Amino acid sequence: MDNKDRDSIIGDVPATGQLDGTVAVAGEVTPTDWSVMPVVKGSEDSVVMELWRLLKQEPALIVSAGYVLLSLLGLWSSYFFYLRFNLSILDYLQISDFLVAGLRDPMYAGILAGGIFLAVVLGWPDTLRRRNPARVEALRARHWGWRILFSKSPLTSWDTSGMRPLTGLTIAVVFFMAIGAAQYSMKKAEDIRDNGAGASVTVHLNGDAAPLKEQARLLGSSSAFVFLWWPEQRRAEALPISAIKRLQSVVLPPKAVAVPLVSASRTKTAAE
Known part of the structure; x- marks a missing residue:
C-alpha cells in the first residue's frame, strides 16, 4: 500500500475531509441552532426579499417607505379614534x-415593536424546524407535547399558508399593528368620552368678550380644524382654527405641602 492509500484510510474508516481541510470526527453531532431570526434560505424569491433588494439599491427609499407606512398607520388609527365621536376625520x-x-403618538413605535416580537415568538417553532430538522424530529418522537409544538398548524408553520417565512412574518406584523392600533385608538377615545380622560381646555372664540363657560376635552387638531369634545352636551365638534382666539388649559390646583408631624408637635410644645 503506497503513501497515498495510507493517507486516505484511518484504521478501517475512510477519512472524510471538510471543505476547510479539517477531518470530521465520527459520531459528531451538529449543534442545535436556537436562533429566532426567520430563515432566509428558500425565501430568495419572496416579495419581502425582492423589496429588500430594491431598498438596498436605493437606501433613500427606506426613509420614504417608512414615512409612508407610519403615515398610513396614523390615518388608520385616527379614523377609529374619531369614529367613537361620530366624526368623519x-x-x-x-x-x-x-x-x-x-x-x-409615540405609542405606534411600541405597537410596531410588539408586532415584531409576537410574530417572531409565534414563528419560532417553524424557524427551529427549518434550521434543525433532525433534532426536531427526534423531539417529536419523544413526547406528544413536542409533536403539538412543532406541528404544521397555522400558528406554528407557514407551510399551511403557502407563503414564504419572511412574507408570512411581515404580513403577521402588519396585521398585528393594524389591529393593535385600532384597539388602542378606540380605547383612548372611550376613556375621553366616558371616563373624563384627556386634556381639559377653555375655548375663547373670536369676537367674544369672554371664553365659553363649559370646558371641553381637546381631541386633536389638523392644519385647519381643532376637534373638541363637550362632556356636558355629549357631542364632538370641529372648529375652524380661524374662529378660535385662544385655547387655554385648565389651571391646576397648587400642590398641597404636607406639614411634618414632628415640626407640628414642637410648635405646640413651644406655645404651651
Whole structure:
C-alpha cells in the first residue's frame, strides 16, 4: 500500500475531509441552532426579499417607505379614534395632515415593536424546524407535547399558508399593528368620552368678550380644524382654527405641602 492509500484510510474508516481541510470526527453531532431570526434560505424569491433588494439599491427609499407606512398607520388609527365621536376625520384632513398623522403618538413605535416580537415568538417553532430538522424530529418522537409544538398548524408553520417565512412574518406584523392600533385608538377615545380622560381646555372664540363657560376635552387638531369634545352636551365638534382666539388649559390646583408631624408637635410644645 503506497503513501497515498495510507493517507486516505484511518484504521478501517475512510477519512472524510471538510471543505476547510479539517477531518470530521465520527459520531459528531451538529449543534442545535436556537436562533429566532426567520430563515432566509428558500425565501430568495419572496416579495419581502425582492423589496429588500430594491431598498438596498436605493437606501433613500427606506426613509420614504417608512414615512409612508407610519403615515398610513396614523390615518388608520385616527379614523377609529374619531369614529367613537361620530366624526368623519377624513373629511377634515388636508394633504399636509396625511403626512404627519403617524407622528402624533409615540405609542405606534411600541405597537410596531410588539408586532415584531409576537410574530417572531409565534414563528419560532417553524424557524427551529427549518434550521434543525433532525433534532426536531427526534423531539417529536419523544413526547406528544413536542409533536403539538412543532406541528404544521397555522400558528406554528407557514407551510399551511403557502407563503414564504419572511412574507408570512411581515404580513403577521402588519396585521398585528393594524389591529393593535385600532384597539388602542378606540380605547383612548372611550376613556375621553366616558371616563373624563384627556386634556381639559377653555375655548375663547373670536369676537367674544369672554371664553365659553363649559370646558371641553381637546381631541386633536389638523392644519385647519381643532376637534373638541363637550362632556356636558355629549357631542364632538370641529372648529375652524380661524374662529378660535385662544385655547387655554385648565389651571391646576397648587400642590398641597404636607406639614411634618414632628415640626407640628414642637410648635405646640413651644406655645404651651
